[in-house]
Amino acid sequence: MQLRGGSSFTPCFSLLVPPYTIVYFPTRGRCEAMRMLLADQGQSWKEEVVTKETWLQGPLKASCLYGQLPKFQDGDLTLYQSNAILRHLGRTFGLYGRHGREAALVDMVNDGVEDVRRRCSWLIHHGDEEGKAKYLQELPGHLKPFETLLTQNQGGQAFIVGDQISFADYNLLDLLLNHQVLAPGCLDSQPLLLAYVARLSARPKLKAYLASPEHVNRPVHGAQKM
Structure with missing residues (x-):
């Protein structure tokens, strides 16, 4: 090899x-x-x-x-x-939640990230300018579930599930950081997600x-x- x-x-x-x-x-x-x-x-x-x-x-x-x-x-x-x-x-x-209920939610979030990641990957490899415009128009709707989950968890001031970071947080953060590189300003309509990215990115080791x-x-x- x-x-x-x-x-x-x-x-x-x-x-x-x-x-x-x-x-x-x-x-x-x-x-x-x-x-x-x-x-x-x-x-x-x-x-x-x-x-x-x-x-x-x-x-x-x-x-x-x-x-x-x-x-x-x-x-x-x-x-x-x-x-x-x-x-x-x-x-x-x-990093898998504190109990079974949280673990189930962590899995759900991670599956949701995978859905968006697959759409984005298809666009990167196969899309054109028209496809990009359509994707970005629909992106707020694809990200809304994560904004909703943040709202339901300590008013969006914590993690995506519970009060400790999970592996799904890293996956979601990566997805969001990538979108900020590929389409700057794409999180402007998602204030909790925008703050979430800034908060997690400020963790000292990260x-x-x-x-x-x-x-x-x-x-x-x-x-x-x-």
Whole structure:
């Protein structure tokens, strides 16, 4: 398996280097939510960056369980599917709600994020200017459920579920940050979501990661833009 030179993100606040490895393309894409989660939880990880050329050669793709990336290593545990990886990290770090009821809501939010992410990904890869205009016109409606959930949870002053951060918060934050890059001003009609992004992004460890070259220099979706 030929990978472009591996890299790693080691926060200055991390005392130990856990056996985490992310194998993915040189984009934020499906991995940035898990990167933000790990950084905010004070964890370090290794990056194995897969170039387009390496992927098209075929052997790596053939070795992946579902023929796709990301691939995530936690010691001797290998996982595929980005949402399964997020749920695993949620269980590992206690980011899955305080009880079963909250866990159900966290799952619901994460599924809602996936719905919007798929619409956005389709537009990025297949859309045109007319499709972009239609998508942005409909975006407030797609984001309204998250605004509603914030309203119902401590008046929008806390997290998306309960009073502690969950893996779904990182996934939702990543989705919203990406939209702010791809379509600036898209959250102007969603004041609670706008404040939510600012509040979570100001968490010290997460703020440090978001300001790091590892995040800043990594494109949202490769060379493609909305």
